[in-house]
Amino acid sequence: MAVMQTTEYDTIAAISTPPGEGAISIVRMSGEESLKVIAKIFKGKNLQDVRTHTINYGHIVDPETNEEIDEVMVSVMRGPKTFTREDIIEINCHGGIVPTNKILQLLLQNGARLAEPGEFTKRAFLHGRIDLTQAESVMDLIRAKTDRSMKVALNQLDGNLSKLIKNLRQDILDTLAQVEVNIDYPEYDDVETMTTKILKEKATEVKAQIEELLRTANQGKIMRDGLATAIVGRPNVGKSSLLNYLLHEDKAIVTDVAGTTRDVIEEYVNIRDVPLKLVDTAGIRDTEDKVEKIGVERSRKAIEKADLVMVLLNASEALTSEDRRLLELTQGKKRIVILNKTDLPRKIDMTEVKQLVGGEELLSTSVLKNDGLDELEEQIAKMFFNGIENSQTTVMLTNSRHIALLHRAKDSLQSVLDGIESGMPVDLCQIDMTDAWDDLGEITGDSYQDELLDQLFSQFCLGK
Ligand SMILES: Nc1nc2c(c(=O)[nH]1)N(C=O)[C@@H](CNc1ccc(C(=O)N[C@@H](CCC(=O)O)C(=O)O)cc1)CN2
Ligand SMILES: Nc1nc2c(ncn2[C@@H]2O[C@H](COP(=O)(O)OP(=O)(O)OP(=O)(O)O)[C@@H](O)[C@H]2O)c(=O)[nH]1
Numbered sequence: 001m002a003v004m005q006t007t008e009y010d011t012i013a014a015i016s017t018p019p020g021e022g023a024i025s026i027v028r029m030s031g032e033e034s035l036k037v038i039a040k041i042f043k044g045k046n047l048q049d050v051r052t053h054t055i056n057y058g059h060i061v062d063p064e065t066n067e068e069i070d071e072v073m074v075s076v077m078r079g080p081k082t083f084t085r086e087d088i089i090e091i092n093c094h095g096g097i098v099p100t101n102k103i104l105q106l107l108l109q110n111g112a113r114l115a116e117p118g119e120f121t122k123r124a125f126l127h128g129r130i131d132l133t134q135a136e137s138v139m140d141l142i143r144a145k146t147d148r149s150m151k152v153a154l155n156q157l158d159g160n161l162s163k164l165i166k167n168l169r170q171d172i173l174d175t176l177a178q179v180e181v182n183i184d185y186p187e188y189d190d191v192e193t194m195t196t197k198i199l200k201e202k203a204t205e206v207k208a209q210i211e212e213l214l215r216t217a218n219q220g221k222i223m224r225d226g227l228a229t230a231i232v233g234r235p236n237v238g239k240s241s242l243l244n245y246l247l248h249e250d251k252a253i254v255t256d257v258a259g260t261t262r263d264v265i266e267e268y269v270n271i272r273d274v275p276l277k278l279v280d281t282a283g284i285r286d287t288e289d290k291v292e293k294i295g296v297e298r299s300r301k302a303i304e305k306a307d308l309v310m311v312l313l314n315a316s317e318a319l320t321s322e323d324r325r326l327l328e329l330t331q332g333k334k335r336i337v338i339l340n341k342t343d344l345p346r347k348i349d350m351t352e353v354k355q356l357v358g359g360e361e362l363l364s365t366s367v368l369k370n371d372g373l374d375e376l377e378e379q380i381a382k383m384f385f386n387g388i389e390n391s392q393t394t395v396m397l398t399n400s401r402h403i404a405l406l407h408r409a410k411d412s413l414q415s416v417l418d419g420i421e422s423g424m425p426v427d428l429c430q431i432d433m434t435d436a437w438d439d440l441g442e443i444t445g446d447s448y449q450d451e452l453l454d455q456l457f458s459q460f461c462l463g464k
């Protein structure tokens with residue numbers, strides 16, 4: 001793991017705002033040449049002389065043609081108290097595609113190189129301003145789709161997961177040191193017994209803490225990606241109508257023609273603070289229509305993948321074989337069974353429905369008449385928060401890389417315990433304990449391989 005000197009970093013530049021027209025765009029530059037580069041194309045105050053962390057009015061001028069490109073505000077931030085810990089220049093220009101790109105081109109022609117995706121954040125990491133979990137949370141923050149997932153990401157950006165992992169690592173390190181001391185300077189005759197006792201205690205303790213953390217993983221995933229909720233039911237029961245109601249917009253096409261929805265529609269929404277990824281599906285029935293058949297297959301997949309399924313039945317018609325099949329297909333899943341169209345005369349056989357769903361609660365709605373929908377929202381919240389930690393400050397695992405590494409660390413600790421149990425020599429147990437320490441270190445990036453960094457930061461936005 002080579003920690004590079006700042007001097008080995010060239011000066012990078014990129015557009016940090018989304019492409020397209022906007023009021024203002026930001027072109028960002030980081031590296032030790034930043035001030036030299038901007039000086040070549042900026043007309044106004046001498047930016048090399050201005051105080052750090054100031055914003056300065058002036059014009060960008062093409063030094064070759066003397067042509068004025070844009071009227072701008074330029075932020076000057078000298079390292080190390082910056083995002084990357086290097087000298088940073090940010091040019092706030094008019095948000096058109098042409099001036100923004102032209103300014104970037106000028107920076108590149110005058111000594112900067114185009115930044116790779118995520119390279120600014122990568123430098124923040126390499127210079128030790130943030131660790132890997134914090135860098136990853138930056139991306140989660142940008143991609144957050146709900147208030148809650150935003151808070152979880154922000155919590156991670158604040159370094160709360162890092163602190164936890166670092167404490168666990170320190171515990172392991174202290175234990176390993178203590179074992180070393182015991183072996184090198186034995187005070188008692190039964191060194192072997194003493195050291196295995198220490199190892200066993202700590203391995204058990206740290207493993208328990210990791211398991212505790214891993215328990216938040218599923219919930220964390222839901223927080224980040226939303227509770228995948230499939231709306232299923234046979235054609236025309238009102239699935240798309242329900243989706244539109246929950247979204248408060250007419251996203252899906254609603255008609256009285258059965259088989260209207262042909263493809264799966266996905267939308268994110270917060271319902272009573274529950275982040276949902278709603279999936280409207282094609283109605284399930286045996287069909288000869290080719291396009292619809294594909295849709296039906298997708299609905300089946302949607303059910304499989306769903307964390308929660310809303311099964312819609314039409315209360316104004318008798319149960320059909322499709323309804324029965326759907327109830328069967330969703331059995332054992334977290335589900336809400338809804339009798340819709342209760343505004344119409346009831347024809348459904350309630351005795352059979354009750355028999356089919358067992359003790360589960362049934363909801364009655366009329367999406368058309370806006371009836372029973374509050375109760376539905378309440379039920380969603382109730383099912384979600386049941387048994388779920390509702391605190392926003394606790395650390396929650398959302399990242400599959402972290403989860404995989406924690407599992408690995410846990411396995412290594414289990415090997416320590418198994419080793420002790422089977423009378424393995426202490427030095428072999430120490431190796432497993434060190435493995436756990438390494439695994440945890442990979443989470444925070446205290447130990448890493450270059451490929452990991454490349455893979456990780458390449459997922460970032462350009463200019464981040
Ligand atoms: N214009 C602009 N806005 C932005 C960013 C940016 O780079 N530029 N950010 C980029 O993502 C985010 C803000 N994140 C930042 C995080 C740390 C530092 C920073 O300079 N940290 C220093 C000193 C802090 C201080 O002065 O107290 C440090 O930690 O040493 C700057 C921005 C969002 N808004
Ligand atoms: N009377 C009544 N009609 C409803 C109700 N909910 C939906 N509808 C009507 O039922 C018809 C079908 O609604 P959709 O939401 O398109 O049904 P769907 O389940 O998405 O249908 P497919 O996409 O074909 O599977 C439309 O004419 C809706 O206006 C309700 O509660 N009562």
Ligand SMILES: [Mg+2]
Pocket residue numbers: 239240241252253254260261280281282
């Ligand atoms: Mg539909």
